[in-house]
Amino acid sequence: MAVTGADEQERTLQPETTLRFMAAPTDVLMQGARGVHGGRVLEWIDKGAYACAVGWSGAYCVTAYVGHIHFTRPIPSGHIVEVRSRIVYTGRSSMHIVNEVLSADPREGVFTRACDCLVIFVAMDENRKSMPVPHFEPETDAGVRIQQAALSRVQLRKAIEEEMLKQSYSSDPAATTAPRMTHRFMAKPTDVNWGGNVHGGTAMEWIDEAASACTSAWTGERTVAVYAGGFRFYRPVHIGDLVEAEARIIRTDVRSMSVSVHLRAGDPREGTGNLPVAIHASMTYIATDIDGNPLAARQFTPTTPEDKRLSQHAATLRELRTKYRPMPLVEPLRDESQYPMN
Structure with missing residues (x-):
């Protein structure tokens, strides 16, 4: 597909992008871990989806939504990684992008999937206002099925966002006895994306690092992310901002730990006591x-009213996934039950 304009050369639209690289030892978060940590995989996904969105829209794009990600197997250091991203649906300014992360031992060359998810990007004009994008129409039966699968997640996404918006988190230390951990640092120039802000994938990596530290400290064991239910992006993080990533365990089940993370950021010159949520x-x-x-998970028993309310919130998020039952974006593999969530 190609588009033309009075003041631009013909541009061919490509609905698919594949990034290929090797997983490095520096992609592993904990000593002795079996594979790349979830935050780094989220960063890869966001960059692959960004490249796909920009290639389709011809404009700078921002992450609007990432969620419903199942991490089904670890990616070992030294594996060749492929991040396959493809447009499956477009709104006025939004692009729904299905992403698959696969890896292979380079000695064998057999790629198997490690996770898949849906990411939504919005195209922005030079004034950082949303702008129209070219319409996408699937041309094959498989493309139609994947588009329907993506659209089947719309109601789930909205329900999760509404449930997350309902919750409040007190700053009063006496309001909770939940395990918590906070990371504080400055956003560096090396974290910048092509629009001058911190890349969404980098911020998601920070979130995973804080949550991994919190759950590891609570359990006394290595922990891994098995599911990302939703990321709500409220505002960009700028270079030089003071960043605060606060992770809090809100519920434990037989094996799993539900973690809520707030990433806050702001100009330290304006005060650090009440950073806005990003x-x-x-x-x-x-x-x-x-x-x-x-x-088995070390159990956390909610005792305060806030802890009990947030524990029920975590249970509601799980019930929503059962209620809406979105269609699979890609065909499931046999090895996708390695990490049970209960």
Whole structure:
């Protein structure tokens, strides 16, 4: 497909993008871990989807939504990684992009999937206002099915966002006894994206690091992300901002730990006592033994009214996934039950 304008050369629209690279030792978060941590995978997904969105729209794009991500197997350091991103649906200014992350031992060359998810990007004009994007229409039966699968997640996404917006988190230390951990640091120039702000994938990596530290400290074991329920992006993070990533365990089940993370950021010259929320995320973790086998979760018992309310909130998010049952974006693989969530 090509588009033309009075003042521009013909541009061919490509609805698919594939990034290919090798997973490095620096992509592994914990010593002795079996694979790349979830935050780095989220960063890869966001960059692949960004490249796809910009290639389709011809404009700078921002992440609007990431969610319903199942991490089904670890990606070992030294594997060749492919991030396959493709447009499946477009709104006026939004692009729904299906992403698959696969990896292969370079000695064998057999790629298998590690996770898949839907990312929504919005195209922005030079004034940072949303702008129209070219319309996408699937041309094959498989394309139609994937588009329908993406659209089946719209109601789930809206329900999750509404449920997350209902919740409030007190700053009073006496309001909770939940395990918490906060990371504070400055956003560096190396974190910048092509629009001058911190890349959404980098921010998601920070969220995973805080949540991993919180769950590891609680369990005394290595922990891995098995599910990312939703990331709500409220405002951009700028270079030089003071960043605060606060992770809090809000519920434990037999094996899983539900974690809520607020990433706050602001100019330190304006004060650091009440940084505005930039991203709110909901994620699920499990502890593993040295061989990567799931362990029973150390149990957290909510005692305060706020803790009990947020524990029910985590249960509601899980019930929403059962209620809406979105169609699979891609065909499931046999090995996608390695990390049970309960």
